[in-house]
Amino acid sequence: MFTVRNELYRERMDICRRCKYFQAHTQTCGTPVIGETVTYRRKEYHLCGCIMPIKAKLKVASCSVNKWLPTVDRELLMKAKEVLDRLPPEGQRLGRINEEEQIAIHDAYVALTGMKAKRNTCSTCWTKMINRLRTHFDDEL
Numbered sequence: 001m002f003t004v005r006n007e008l009y010r011e012r013m014d015i016c017r018r019c020k021y022f023q024a025h026t027q028t029c030g031t032p033v034i035g036e037t038v039t040y041r042r043k044e045y046h047l048c049g050c051i052m053p054i055k056a057k058l059k060v061a062s063c064s065v066n067k068w069l070p071t072v073d074r075e076l077l078m079k080a081k082e083v084l085d086r087l088p089p090e091g092q093r094l095g096r097i098n099e100e101e102q103i104a105i106h107d108a109y110v111a112l113t114g115m116k117a118k119r120n121t122c123s124t125c126w127t128k129m130i131n132r133l134r135t136h137f138d139d140e141l
């Protein structure tokens, strides 16, 4: 659901493996966990220190120096996260979700899953969608 198709994953990893910042022995972008600050094309960037065979699978992930980009708009996800943070915690009744909040949640879900589901009034569907997004945000944002 939150991972890119195999072809794109391979493209990203090919770019990383050819990159001077890629550490082949640890498979990380720069120093594992810590990363470091580098100058690339006259701009300063901080390398993420991530394990790239894992990070490159994620739709929301992007290269530390923009050699490859996310497939999901991060702003769209942050908007949905703000809405989810305002809602009651998992297990409690959701209450009313206004139109703007519904759009933010729905758009983020569609962008991450690639599903073309229409917005509806099914509360079970909304709860499911919200819980899946929350799990994703806990892991990724």
Ligand code: SF4
Pocket: 015, 016, 017, 019, 020, 021, 022, 023, 028, 029, 030, 047, 052, 062, 063, 064, 065, 066, 067, 068
């Ligand atoms: S994420 Fe970007 S900077 Fe890091 S190793 Fe891959 S291509 Fe290089």
